[in-house]
Amino acid sequence: MDIQEVRQRIQNKEARIGIIGLGYVGLPLLIEFSKAGFPVAGFDVDQVKIDQLTLGKSYIRHIPSLTIKEHLTDNQKFFATTDFSRTQECHALLICVPTPLTAHRDPDLSYVLNTGSQIAPYLQQGQLVTLESTTYPGTTEDELIPVLEAGSNLKAGRDFFVAYSPEREDPNNKDFSTATIPKVVGGIDDVSLQVATDLYQSVICELVPVSNCRTAEAAKLMENIFRCVNIALVNELKVVFSAMEIDVWEVIRAASTKPFGFMPFYPGPGLGGHCIPIDPFYLTWKAKEYDISSRFIELAGEVNTSMPSYVIQRTMLALNRNSKPLQGSRILLLGLAYKKNVDDDRESPTYAIWKQLLEHGAIVSYHDPYCPVVRPSREHKQFAGITSVEAGDIHADNFDAAIITTGHDCIDHDALVEQLPIVIDTRGVCSPAANVFQA
Numbered sequence: 228m229d230i231q232e233v234r235q236r237i238q239n240k241e242a243r244i245g246i247i248g249l250g251y252v253g254l255p256l257l258i259e260f261s262k263a264g265f266p267v268a269g270f271d272v273d274q275v276k277i278d279q280l281t282l283g284k285s286y287i288r289h290i291p292s293l294t295i296k297e298h299l300t301d302n303q304k305f306f307a308t309t310d311f312s313r314t315q316e317c318h319a320l321l322i323c324v325p326t327p328l329t330a331h332r333d334p335d336l337s338y339v340l341n342t343g344s345q346i347a348p349y350l351q352q353g354q355l356v357t358l359e360s361t362t363y364p365g366t367t368e369d370e371l372i373p374v375l376e377a378g379s380n381l382k383a384g385r386d387f388f389v390a391y392s393p394e395r396e397d398p399n400n401k402d403f404s405t406a407t408i409p410k411v412v413g414g415i416d417d418v419s420l421q422v423a424t425d426l427y428q429s430v431i432c433e434l435v436p437v438s439n440c441r442t443a444e445a446a447k448l449m450e451n452i453f454r455c456v457n458i459a460l461v462n463e464l465k466v467v468f469s470a471m472e473i474d475v476w477e478v479i480r481a482a483s484t485k486p487f488g489f490m491p492f493y494p495g496p497g498l499g500g501h502c503i504p505i506d507p508f509y510l511t512w513k514a515k516e517y518d519i520s521s522r523f524i525e526l527a528g529e530v531n532t533s534m535p536s537y538v539i540q541r542t543m544l545a546l547n548r549n550s551k552p553l554q555g556s557r558i559l560l561l562g563l564a565y566k567k568n569v570d571d572d573r574e575s576p577t578y579a580i581w582k583q584l585l586e587h588g589a590i591v592s593y594h595d596p597y598c599p600v601v602r603p604s605r606e607h608k609q610f611a612g613i614t615s616v617e618a619g620d621i622h623a624d625n626f627d628a629a630i631i632t633t634g635h636d637c638i639d640h641d642a643l644v645e646q647l648p649i650v651i652d653t654r655g656v657c658s659p660a661a662n663v664f665q666a
Contacts, residue, residue, distance in 0.1 A: 230418055233353050233388075236318060237425045240264045244426070245317030247342055249276050249307070251501070251571060252359060252394040253323035254287060255405040258298050259430045266304035268317055273309075280307040288570040288597055289399040315349035319357070319426055322371075323394060326360045327505060334363060334509050336370055343371050347378025355388040355422050361506050363448070363513040364441040367391040368415060383415060390414040390423035391440035393447030398569045409433040413443030451506040452524055457492040458503065459527035462534055465494040469541075469665060476655035476665075496632050496653040496666070497534040497576025499565025504531070504574045535579035538653055539587065541666035542630060545649045551627060554588030559616070559626045561643070562633020563595040567654075570597040577632040578607045592616045592626070596637060622646045630666070631656060 236242045243266040246257040253269070261267045271277060279286045283296035299305045306313075314320055324338040339360055346356075356375065358367050367390075372383045383389045392412045397403060410431045414420030420436060428434050437443050465475040475494060483491045498504040507528055511521045543553050565575040572578075577593070584591045593601075594616050603611040621629070621643060629647050631640060634654035644650050644660050651666045 229353075230422070233318070233355075233422055234425050237422070237429065240429065241266075242318035242426070243268060243304075243316060245270060245314055245320045246323060247271070247311075247314075247320060247346070248323035248325070248338075248360075249273075249280070250323065250325075251287060251398050252396045253321075254290060255396060256321060256323065256359075256394075258290070258294060259405050261298045261302055261305060263430045265429070267299070267302070268305070268313065269299075269307035270311060270314065271307070271309065277307045277309055287398075289568075311345040312349050314346045315351055317354070319355040320346060321357045321359055323359045325501070326362050326509070328508055332508050332512075334512055336362065336366065339366070339371060340374055343374035344378055347375050350375060350379035350381055350387060352381065352386045353388075355390065355419070355426060357390045357392050357423055357426075359392055359394045361393055361447050361451070361502060361509070362444060363509040364444040365513070366444060367440040372415070384419065388414070388419040388422045389440075390419050391443045392423060392427060393443060395447075395450075398566075398571050406430055407432050409435055411435045411437060411443050411446050413437045413440040415440055448506055448510045451502045452510065452527075454492070455498070455503050455507045455531065456523065456527040457490070458494070458498065459530040461492045462494045463530050465665075466537060474659075474665070493655070494653075495534065495576070496538045496630075497579055498531045499573070499575040499577075500571065501573045532579075535576055535583060538580055538630060538632075538651065538666045539583050541664055542584075542628060542651050543587075545651060545664040546628060549627075549649060553584070555590065556627040557590045557592070557625065558584055559621060559629040559647075560584075560591065560593040561595075561629050561631045561638065561640075562635060563593055563598040563601065563615070564633050564635070567634045568597070568636055572598050572602070573604075574606075575632075578610065580630065580632060581610065594618065594621060595633065595635070597635065623648055 244260045245268040246253045247270045249269050249271040257267055257269050280299055283300035285292045285295045322342050324342050327335045329335045358371055372389055381387055392410055395408045410427055412423050412434055414423055424434055424436055468475045479491050482489055507524045511524050514521045546553055546556055560577055563572050563577050581591055599615045601610045601613045626647055628649035630651040631654050634656040640656045641658050644657055644663055650663050652663055653666045657663045
């Protein structure tokens with residue numbers, strides 16, 4: 228394997244880049260490599276996604292179809308397929324598949340390992356395989372590489388290169404994009420790191436090379452655990468301040484004026500998205516292998532997962548003040564996406580609130596212009612196919628209360644306060660009013 232030949236192919240942008248997993252991480256990355264002039268290939272087990280890309284249509288709201296058409300569909304050097312045998316046509320394979328939790332809150336590496344098994348028979352000498360999925364330290368070397376070697380009869384570091392470079396995607400962030408977010412990269416050896424660095428520096432503004440894959444895996448977990456712990460803190464303070472009849476949002480605004488030593492975090496109805504609700508548990512699980520109890524992280528997880536129940540309690544209190552029980556009340560959930568202005572509903576706390584409301588006998592509907600239909604998922608099968616109510620149907624004749632679970636900018640929340648008898652505001656988006664309750 229001639230390392231100089233491999234590096235030269237990347238530097239000349241002759242290397243075909245294959246992205247495996249074309250979701251919120253993989254699709255933007257595919258577009259960036261295409262923009263940079265590389266021949267690209269997209270792989271996914273979902274035929275619907277492949278068909279959409281082939282037709283020049285986007286299935287992610289903040290990525291315009293025009294972008295898909297211009298940089299992928301109309302590019303003669305692009306193809307998308309469910310046929311993983313075509314990975315042998317690629318010089319680099321970037322794995323961007325989900326790493327969820329099992330029902331018992333243990334790491335679920337099935338997507339990563341199944342991907343490894345699918346590409347292993349077609350692995351070629353001189354290929355680079357990079358894992359981007361968030362996971363615990365040791366996954367790349369202890370879990371993925373054995374699968375690749377067993378299925379290919381090739382040796383990592385000798386016949387092919389392996390690196391870990393965690394995704395840092397933040398859907399619909401107006402300030403940062405895939406290309407402008409510094410990227411951490413770790414390799415299984417110096418040569419793998421060099422090849423991965425050559426590749427990523429072609430499309431990313433700044434690289435942060437680290438000594439090995441484990442360090443890169445740990446860095447990603449640290450980023451998200453930092454957020455998880457601080458969100459838990461501000462969620463707990465929200466409960467305390469509410470009991471004291473203090474507006475937590477006003478407190479945050481005041482504290483944020485300090486120019487040093489403080490970083491604002493914001494409370495909510497619980498954690499959502501593909502990272503913060505999941506990633507900390509990857510480390511707590513792995514820590515047990517070393518007989519270490521990561522109590523601080525676990526406590527933060529307990530606080531955050533308790534927030535939907537707190538929202539239910541506040542809803543009951545608000546209804547009681549109107550002499551209404553929760554059972555039989557018509558409740559509207561305003562927002563299905565896990566954060567504002569996106570169509571991403573992965574791990575959204577709205578689902579936990581929805582489930583608890585039904586258990587209390589409430590009649591529940593939702594409104595979200597970004598998520599018009601509940602998509603099928605293995606976690607929330609019972610809600611699949613339910614459609615968002617029309618904006619024109621949101622008034623006091625149809626609903627006894629609304630819970631703002633996502634603060635989309637396209638919704639006039641103050642107008643809704645005038646139209647509905649009770650509004651539970653979990654996002655701090657409503658002006659103070661007699662019928663508004665913070666939760």
